Amino acid sequence: MGGVGRVLLAVAVVAVVAGVALVLRRRQRLDAPTQARHSAPVQLDRRDFPRPEAPWLLAVFSSASCHTCADVVRKAQVAACDDVEVVEVEYGAARALHDRYAIDAVPTLVLADGEGVVRVTFLGPVTATDLWAAVAEARAPGSSPEPELGRPGP
Numbered sequence: 001m002g003g004v005g006r007v008l009l010a011v012a013v014v015a016v017v018a019g020v021a022l023v024l025r026r027r028q029r030l031d032a033p034t035q036a037r038h039s040a041p042v043q044l045d046r047r048d049f050p051r052p053e054a055p056w057l058l059a060v061f062s063s064a065s066c067h068t069c070a071d072v073v074r075k076a077q078v079a080a081c082d083d084v085e086v087v088e089v090e091y092g093a094a095r096a097l098h099d100r101y102a103i104d105a106v107p108t109l110v111l112a113d114g115e116g117v118v119r120v121t122f123l124g125p126v127t128a129t130d131l132w133a134a135v136a137e138a139r140a141p142g143s144s145p146e147p148e149l150g151r152p153g154p
Contacts, residue, residue, distance in 0.1 A: 038105040040121040044112045048097060054085040054114075056139065061098060061108040063091040068125050072107040075128045079135050111138055120151065 046052035049059060060076050062069035073088045080086040089097050091106065111120035111134070119138040122131065134151075137144035 038108075038123050039102070040108050040110050040118065040123060041101040041103075042118050044101065044110065044116040044118065046112065046114070046116045048100070049085065049087050049089075051085040054083060056084040056114070056135075057110075057112045057116075058084055058086045058135065059089055059110050059112070060087070061089045061091075061101070061103045061106055061110075063106045066106050069107040072109055072122075072126060072131075075126065075131050076109060078128070079132065083139070084135070111135055113138075 044057065044059065046057060049057055051057075058076050058079055060069070060073050062073055076086050076088075089103075091098050091103075097103075105123060107122075107124065109120075109122040109126065109131070110118045112118050120134045122134070130146075133144040133146060137147050141147070
């Protein structure tokens with residue numbers, strides 16, 4: 001076999017190997033990228049928070065390093081009254097509660113009734129209008145033109 005024959009044989013071998021690699025690569029199934037699945041608790045033990053006798057608890061799970069959290073806490077504090085206990089549950093100060101309720105993203109805001117059943121949930125930033133309307137709707141059904149605001153999903 002001459003020099004040209006060897007070159008042609010080498011090119012053929014490389015072409016076959018490349019073809020096999022291409023077929024194998026196309027058959028390889030890639031997993032879908034992992035998607036974050038943040039969730040909020042659906043039930044709270046009211047004894048874990050101040051004033052468990054209050055008819056409503058508005059808890060904001062936050063972190064001191066989160067600027068959005070501070071904004072959500074400020075908006076939530078406006079709802080504080082005799083019937084609504086507003087509590088910031090800051091990660092550094094209350095890590096055990098974050099762990100207990102599997103909080104994996106902040107801010108997480110929940111409104112729980114007297115039995116601890118979560119009636120309203122917001123994950124991430126929320127407008128003051130949406131927050132206050134959701135709290136009003138939970139406390140007095142039919143009071144909001146958008147009663148589904150902040151409702152926990154299925």
